[in-house]
Amino acid sequence: MSTFIKGDENILYVYNTATSAYEPMACLTSNSLSSTLGVNEVVTKCDPGEVIKTAGTFDYSISGDGLYIDTGVNAPSGDELKQSHDKLLALQLGKTKVNWKVDTGLATNTEYFGEGFITDLSMESPTGGENTTFSVTISGSGDISLVDLIP
Numbered sequence: 001m002s003t004f005i006k007g008d009e010n011i012l013y014v015y016n017t018a019t020s021a022y023e024p025m026a027c028l029t030s031n032s033l034s035s036t037l038g039v040n041e042v043v044t045k046c047d048p049g050e051v052i053k054t055a056g057t058f059d060y061s062i063s064g065d066g067l068y069i070d071t072g073v074n075a076p077s078g079d080e081l082k083q084s085h086d087k088l089l090a091l092q093l094g095k096t097k098v099n100w101k102v103d104t105g106l107a108t109n110t111e112y113f114g115e116g117f118i119t120d121l122s123m124e125s126p127t128g129g130e131n132t133t134f135s136v137t138i139s140g141s142g143d144i145s146l147v148d149l150i151p
Contacts, residue, residue, distance in 0.1 A: 009105025012064050014083045014091075014098050015150060022101045025136070026071065026084035031064035033102055033112065035144065060140040062100060062116070068123060068132040085123050085134040092118040099150055100138055113149050116140040 012031040013022035025031065038056030043049070068085045069075070091098055095117070102112040120137035 003107070005105045009103070011103045011105075012062060013101040013103070014088070015100070016083070016087075019081065021081070022099075023081050023083045023087075025064045025066055026069045026079070026082040027067035029065050029067070029133075031062070031102075033060065033062050033144075035060035035140075058143065060114070060144060061119075062102070062114075062138045062140065063120075063136065065133060065135045068134045085121070085132075088118055088121055088134070088136050092121050097141060098138065101148070110146065111148075113145045113147065114140050115142060115149060 007030070010031065012025045012028065014025065015021070016023045036059050038059070040054045040056045042052050042054075044052065066084070069079055069082065071080050071082055071084045071087055073080065097115050097117055099113070099115045104110045104112065116138040118136060119139040120135070122135045123132060124134075125132045
């Protein structure tokens with residue numbers, strides 16, 4: 001019988017150089033990893049009418065949605081060790097390449113690692129007593145690894 005992986009177990013982290021640790025994205029409601037492989041196509045005179053395909057460029061992005069929480073020095077215990085809109089904005093404004101990790105929740109403890117730039121970051125603040133939320137997209141740089149890129 002198949003073992004299904006619950007979404008609650010799949011967590012996105014960003015490495016914090018100040019604490020030398022991966023910090024989870026704050027109160028995520030969802031996160032995703034999307035990858036694409038471009039395909040190069042050519043028709044030659046050697047093989048007229050036959051389309052020859054070769055692997056092209058690999059590209060990926062990681063996105064997450066979560067609740068905006070206070071991660072400052074006066075934050076509730078443990079929240080200062082999470083990544084929320086404030087810390088992510090500082091990284092984006094600094095044009096900082098970030099290291100990320102996704103814990104897959106698999107029994108084999110499989111984790112994905114990579115690096116990239118925060119290309120999209122938004123914050124939504126509705127009225128009526130609703131919580132402020134944020135969305136982030138990290139555009140990958142290089143490949144996705146099964147080995148931590150932080151030495």
